[in-house]
Amino acid sequence: MSTINLNGTAHHPRNQSTATVAYLSFARSIMLIARREFRDALSSKWFLLYTIAFTTLAIGVSFMSLAGSGEHGFAGFGKTAAGLLNLIMLVVPLMALTAGAGTIAGERERGTLLYLLAQPLSRTELLLGKYVGLAIALICSLCIGFGLSAGLLAWRAGGVGAGSFLMLVVFTSVLALSMLALGVLISVQSRRAGVATGIALFVWLGLVFLSDLGLMAGTLLFKLRVQEVFALAIINPLQAFKMNVIINLNASLDVLGPVGMYASQEYGATLPWLLTGVIVLWCVLPLSIATLIFRKRGGI
Numbered sequence: 001m002s003t004i005n006l007n008g009t010a011h012h013p014r015n016q017s018t019a020t021v022a023y024l025s026f027a028r029s030i031m032l033i034a035r036r037e038f039r040d041a042l043s044s045k046w047f048l049l050y051t052i053a054f055t056t057l058a059i060g061v062s063f064m065s066l067a068g069s070g071e072h073g074f075a076g077f078g079k080t081a082a083g084l085l086n087l088i089m090l091v092v093p094l095m096a097l098t099a100g101a102g103t104i105a106g107e108r109e110r111g112t113l114l115y116l117l118a119q120p121l122s123r124t125e126l127l128l129g130k131y132v133g134l135a136i137a138l139i140c141s142l143c144i145g146f147g148l149s150a151g152l153l154a155w156r157a158g159g160v161g162a163g164s165f166l167m168l169v170v171f172t173s174v175l176a177l178s179m180l181a182l183g184v185l186i187s188v189q190s191r192r193a194g195v196a197t198g199i200a201l202f203v204w205l206g207l208v209f210l211s212d213l214g215l216m217a218g219t220l221l222f223k224l225r226v227q228e229v230f231a232l233a234i235i236n237p238l239q240a241f242k243m244n245v246i247i248n249l250n251a252s253l254d255v256l257g258p259v260g261m262y263a264s265q266e267y268g269a270t271l272p273w274l275l276t277g278v279i280v281l282w283c284v285l286p287l288s289i290a291t292l293i294f295r296k297r298g299g300i
Contacts (some may be wrong), residue, residue: 029121033129034136041099041137050095055145057087062149066156080153081168085245088172089238093179094204096138100183101200103130104294105190123295131184131287138180139173146172167248171279175241178282185286188294211236226262233259237282240275247272 041047061083104127107113116126146169153165183200190196219229233239243263246253253260263271 026125029125030129030132033116033121033126034133037103037130037133038137041134047099047137047141050091051141051144054087054091054095054141055148057091058084058145058149059152061087062152066153080149081164081245081249084149084168085242088175089242090208092142092172092176093207093238094201095141096176096179097183097186097200097204098197099134099138100131100180101186101190101196102193103134103184104187105196106187106193108190109192124291127184127188127291127294131180135177135180138176142172142176143169164249168245171241171244171248171276174276174279174283175237178237178279178286181283181285181287181290185290185293188290188297207236207238211239226258227266230259230263234275234278237279240278244272244275244279247275 062080065080065083104113107116117123121129146165150162150165154162182203186199186203187196190199215229215232218224218232224232234243243253243256243260246256253264256263267274
């Protein structure tokens, strides 16, 4: 039995019910794999070491910033945010890239990927489930470090700057998700976990170190205009993240030189949205490409 809407189109409850059941089945399969991946991540010694290292460094930065803040909490938070920015740009991409790189390649190398593909779930569900599980574990790891650091700041310096600190956590989580997606893309194309991890480390070095040097060399060699330098800079999600955090801290982008001044004058209030969009795109595109490749390649 069907009903007719006011615009004359037929509405079939059975079709709607079938679509709902299919969606629920899709979501259930993803969450089942996600729970398994989350448990595996928690039992991984490398993941535990990354969590301890990030937490220790975050607390250390907080202690050092508070040591020079005196009675003014905002000064302590400002130093903490600046220190955490550099720490995040080094550690978080490394955590996410290596975690993502091992997810499919590791299963393929151990021979368990074919077993998982034999289960009543699609390859898309398997890949997205593993991504979601790792994403939850990664964000939990970051929240431990940020939470203890924020607790120390709140105890010693009060709640001044808590909103900016929360936005720092949000931006860092989005950056981690984008780097995790890039790691998964590396993983689906690798037969061995060691090879995938090596490629991930090379990509990390390129994003963190070589991009800045290459950008400076290209600017001098090709006499790039400031508009071109800005466009090349924000292609790197780490640079987009850094600019976003600086804006969030109500600091001037003039500290980044002519490129920062150009960005502020040209884009104004829309700049944070542009930078966030770049980072989100780095999450969506690699994960989409990884899904397409995995659907074709599978356990091979």
